[in-house]
Amino acid sequence: MSTSQSATATVQANIPVSLRLSRPAINAQRLNDTLQLSCQWGSTPDGGMNRLALNDDDARVRRWYIEECQKVGCQVTVDAMGNIFAVRPGKNQGPPIAMGSHLDTQPTGGRYDGILGCLAALEVLRACHEAGYLTNHPLAAIVWTNEEGARFIPSMLGSAVWAGVKSLEFGQSRVDEGGVSVREELERHSFLGVRASSHQEIPLKAHFELHIEQGPILDTAAHPVAVVTGVQAFRWFEIKLQGRGSHAGTTPMHLRHNPLTAFCEMALSADQLAIQFGGLATIGRVGSLAAQSTNCILDDIVFHLDIRHHDDDKMDQLEAAVRVSFAQIAEKTLGVRLASWEALTASKGVQFDPLAVDCVRNACKAYPKQEIISGAGHDSVNTSKHCPTAMIFIRCKDGISHHPSEYSTREDIAVGGSVLLDAVCRYDSTV
Amino acid sequence: MSTSQSATATVQANIPVSLRLSRPAINAQRLNDTLQLSCQWGSTPDGGMNRLALNDDDARVRRWYIEECQKVGCQVTVDAMGNIFAVRPGKNQGPPIAMGSHLDTQPTGGRYDGILGCLAALEVLRACHEAGYLTNHPLAAIVWTNEEGARFIPSMLGSAVWAGVKSLEFGQSRVDEGGVSVREELERHSFLGVRASSHQEIPLKAHFELHIEQGPILDTAAHPVAVVTGVQAFRWFEIKLQGRGSHAGTTPMHLRHNPLTAFCEMALSADQLAIQFGGLATIGRVGSLAAQSTNCILDDIVFHLDIRHHDDDKMDQLEAAVRVSFAQIAEKTLGVRLASWEALTASKGVQFDPLAVDCVRNACKAYPKQEIISGAGHDSVNTSKHCPTAMIFIRCKDGISHHPSEYSTREDIAVGGSVLLDAVCRYDSTV
Numbered sequence: 090m091s092t093s094q095s096a097t098a099t100v101q102a103n104i105p106v107s108l109r110l111s112r113p114a115i116n117a118q119r120l121n122d123t124l125q126l127s128c129q130w131g132s133t134p135d136g137g138m139n140r141l142a143l144n145d146d147d148a149r150v151r152r153w154y155i156e157e158c159q160k161v162g163c164q165v166t167v168d169a170m171g172n173i174f175a176v177r178p179g180k181n182q183g184p185p186i187a188m189g190s191h192l193d194t195q196p197t198g199g200r201y202d203g204i205l206g207c208l209a210a211l212e213v214l215r216a217c218h219e220a221g222y223l224t225n226h227p228l229a230a231i232v233w234t235n236e237e238g239a240r241f242i243p244s245m246l247g248s249a250v251w252a253g254v255k256s257l258e259f260g261q262s263r264v265d266e267g268g269v270s271v272r273e274e275l276e277r278h279s280f281l282g283v284r285a286s287s288h289q290e291i292p293l294k295a296h297f298e299l300h301i302e303q304g305p306i307l308d309t310a311a312h313p314v315a316v317v318t319g320v321q322a323f324r325w326f327e328i329k330l331q332g333r334g335s336h337a338g339t340t341p342m343h344l345r346h347n348p349l350t351a352f353c354e355m356a357l358s359a360d361q362l363a364i365q366f367g368g369l370a371t372i373g374r375v376g377s378l379a380a381q382s383t384n385c386i387l388d389d390i391v392f393h394l395d396i397r398h399h400d401d402d403k404m405d406q407l408e409a410a411v412r413v414s415f416a417q418i419a420e421k422t423l424g425v426r427l428a429s430w431e432a433l434t435a436s437k438g439v440q441f442d443p444l445a446v447d448c449v450r451n452a453c454k455a456y457p458k459q460e461i462i463s464g465a466g467h468d469s470v471n472t473s474k475h476c477p478t479a480m481i482f483i484r485c486k487d488g489i490s491h492h493p494s495e496y497s498t499r500e501d502i503a504v505g506g507s508v509l510l511d512a513v514c515r516y517d518s519t520v
Numbered sequence: 521m522s523t524s525q526s527a528t529a530t531v532q533a534n535i536p537v538s539l540r541l542s543r544p545a546i547n548a549q550r551l552n553d554t555l556q557l558s559c560q561w562g563s564t565p566d567g568g569m570n571r572l573a574l575n576d577d578d579a580r581v582r583r584w585y586i587e588e589c590q591k592v593g594c595q596v597t598v599d600a601m602g603n604i605f606a607v608r609p610g611k612n613q614g615p616p617i618a619m620g621s622h623l624d625t626q627p628t629g630g631r632y633d634g635i636l637g638c639l640a641a642l643e644v645l646r647a648c649h650e651a652g653y654l655t656n657h658p659l660a661a662i663v664w665t666n667e668e669g670a671r672f673i674p675s676m677l678g679s680a681v682w683a684g685v686k687s688l689e690f691g692q693s694r695v696d697e698g699g700v701s702v703r704e705e706l707e708r709h710s711f712l713g714v715r716a717s718s719h720q721e722i723p724l725k726a727h728f729e730l731h732i733e734q735g736p737i738l739d740t741a742a743h744p745v746a747v748v749t750g751v752q753a754f755r756w757f758e759i760k761l762q763g764r765g766s767h768a769g770t771t772p773m774h775l776r777h778n779p780l781t782a783f784c785e786m787a788l789s790a791d792q793l794a795i796q797f798g799g800l801a802t803i804g805r806v807g808s809l810a811a812q813s814t815n816c817i818l819d820d821i822v823f824h825l826d827i828r829h830h831d832d833d834k835m836d837q838l839e840a841a842v843r844v845s846f847a848q849i850a851e852k853t854l855g856v857r858l859a860s861w862e863a864l865t866a867s868k869g870v871q872f873d874p875l876a877v878d879c880v881r882n883a884c885k886a887y888p889k890q891e892i893i894s895g896a897g898h899d900s901v902n903t904s905k906h907c908p909t910a911m912i913f914i915r916c917k918d919g920i921s922h923h924p925s926e927y928s929t930r931e932d933i934a935v936g937g938s939v940l941l942d943a944v945c946r947y948d949s950t951v
Binding site for chain 1: 627628733734735736737740752754756764765766767768769770771772773774775780781783784785787788791794795800801802803804805806807812813814815816817818824826828864894895896897918919920921922923
């Protein structure tokens with residue numbers, strides 16, 4: 090703990106009173122150095138992160154984060170899902186303008202997904218503190234529990250309970266592959282807060298989230314930052330095709346009941362329909378229930394279809410078109426039938442609050458215009474149900490995420506932090 | 521063992537001397553009952569078989585088979601690969617006319633694949649014995665070791681060593697998934713014969729193999745039996761496509777490096793080219809090296825391609841056309857490359873010996889004419905390198921094989937047994 094203590098003390102000592110700004114400013118070096126420092130708990134030799142929700146490393150970084158927030162004058166509350174609310178008082182009382190994200194990672198994740206948002210929030214608080222700058226509304230840095238859904242399914246769990254999308258009982262009873270529950274881990278780390286995890290108990294004025302894009306749009310355009318106007322709706326399905334396994338050598342082509350033929354046509358059709366409707370379609374899992382063998386025509390194929398659209402009506406149309414197409418393909422493929430079609434999960438589209446988005450938009454004026462609808466889910470999806478919410482994306486190399494090679498430059502990270510600070514201050518001045 | 525002993529004793533006692541035929545005849549009931557009896561070692565509740573090569577059940581059925589052959593006057597030799605040669609003397613000395621197949625099965629196999637050929641051979645020997653019929657040449661029933669290639673890769677292993685296609689060292693050193701070798705199992709069961717596994721050491725005059733078709737041609741035509749004139753060439757490849765895994769929600773369709781897109785086009789192309797060239801193409805295994813996830817575009821695809829043709833030149837053309845097509849598809853798919861193309865195994869086409877085939881043809885004269893080139897490999901492929909070889913197919917329900925529901929009627933089994941006996945006797949009279 091000594092490194093962080095001495096770093097903060099040095100910062101405070103080094104700023105001459107005469108140079109105290111009336112408007113705070115991000116310290117790019119401090120933001121980047123602290124982000125890398127915070128990764129010491131859970132870093133892997135390949136440059137990535139393995140910090141599953143509520144494991145020992147997650148507990149360590151949370152305790153460190155709380156201390157750093159307290160050093161800049163925050164009052165810290167932990168709710169019954171372990172969500173951390175570090176509140177810096179403003180001129181007035183009332184719900185805080187929050188900057189939230191997550192500190193848990195994928196098992197082979199990167200150093201920026203979620204971590205960026207929390208560390209930028211800390212930097213905003215430090216910048217305000219060192220400038221002696223008091224916002225009108227209180228400010229809050231939030232760490233949401235189990236956003237990734239890697240250790241405990243589903244993802245975005247802590248914010249879902251806060252938002253009332255899931256019950257506390259549901260959230261605390263989720264278990265990992267070893268049967269350990271969220272509640273047990275919260276208890277083990279003394280993070281089982283007494284405050285109810287509830288938007289009514291812990292209301293927010295607004296929620297701003299800085300995040301890496303996790304996609305290739307900014308990188309391809311060579312732009313550093315984007316205004317995020319909403320989040321796509323998505324639906325996951327598990328589809329099974331039943332054919333008839335038979336010998337590869339003895340079954341003439343015209344007598345085969347080959348589910349792979351139907352599958353391939355379905356996969357290509359899904360791609361085309363997604364493009365046609367302006368959405369996305371992905372098959373990320375494909376396999377068989379029956380054992381596969383080189384010299385056997387497959388008996389069955391099971392696959393997962395993930396479709397997305399920013400517009401709920403268009404999403405309905407895309408799903409309907411895919412269902413019609415798949416039914417036609419099965420119909421025309423000899424001896425193959427659509428055995429089952431199960432809806433696994435779904436999320437409606439989200440349009441972020443126009444005012445909050447506008448604050449981000451204005452904060453991005455210095456940069457090339459770029460507006461994105463997020464293709465991935467974030468805690469902001471849940472907060473948007475109860476308070477104005479907006480997000481900021483920064484570029485990540487090759488659009489790679491959920492991978493050790495996930496990377497954003499120090500410069501882009503600084504841009505993101507500045508935009509976050511600017512957007513939050515604008516919102517604070519406006520409402 | 522008591523059941524089989526009493527069955528044979530009953531048979532001998534029940535045939536009046538006056539009814540002893542000068543020409544032997546298959547006893548349909550005995551053939552079928554004995555086949556079902558032999559399945560007790562390895563049968564599964566669903567009506568199928570799980571008798572992997574050289575496991576305890578395989579050892580039991582082998583010992584039983586040897587005893588049954590000895591009861592009808594055979595001298596039994598086991599070679600260094602555990603191949604069993606049960607030889608019934610003829611009027612003259614010299615290499616025997618053999619009837620061979622295999623007793624090992626797939627892990628979820630049927631009761632007829634291989635088993636039919638061995639039990640029909642036993643029935644031919646019993647029929648000759650009970651008729652007091654001496655052939656000119658010795659007759660032999662052969663059980664070839666590890667034909668299926670399910671436990672030890674590759675298939676047709678015992679006959680391959682006998683034929684000199686593989687070395688004894690290679691054959692004995694094959695290991696199963698648990699690291700246990702062929703040699704260890706042979707030793708464990710006392711089936712490690714002292715006789716060299718060699719066509720020079722153990723020459724055959726001819727090899728006739730009765731087998732289920734394992735395909736739908738006879739069933740579709742409603743014919744019980746076919747003359748098999750040869751075996752298709754086949755080639756197996758393992759092909760890897762490298763794309764780039766990325767988030768299903770954040771990667772626009774036009775920026776994806778999706779190996780699944782290329783794979784689907786390749787699979788459909790392989791089907792079309794097979795039809796165009798009059799051959800067969802099958803993808804029986806498909807998966808990924810990188811972990812699959814519902815919301816991730818696949819990073820890579822690995823699949824197995826099995827192509828077949830009865831004509832070696834056409835086979836070369838088919839392979840060349842597939843290679844060109846796959847290269848073109850990879851070329852036109854953004855960010856996807858053909859990372860590797862490995863030849864796993866290959867077998868040239870086989871034309872069976874005209875005289876042996878003609879004996880089968882004549883033995884089938886009573887039935888609707890049907891001639892087939894086998895799409896599957898059999899031990900007969902290996903024996904054909906060193907002695908005249910022919911095969912007989914009988915119909916199996918829906919063409920299903922390698923599956924518990926594999927089925928041939930008692931009547932068709934009797935037809936097969938009669939044709940085998942007739943073909944062998946004709947050949948014996950001719951050469």
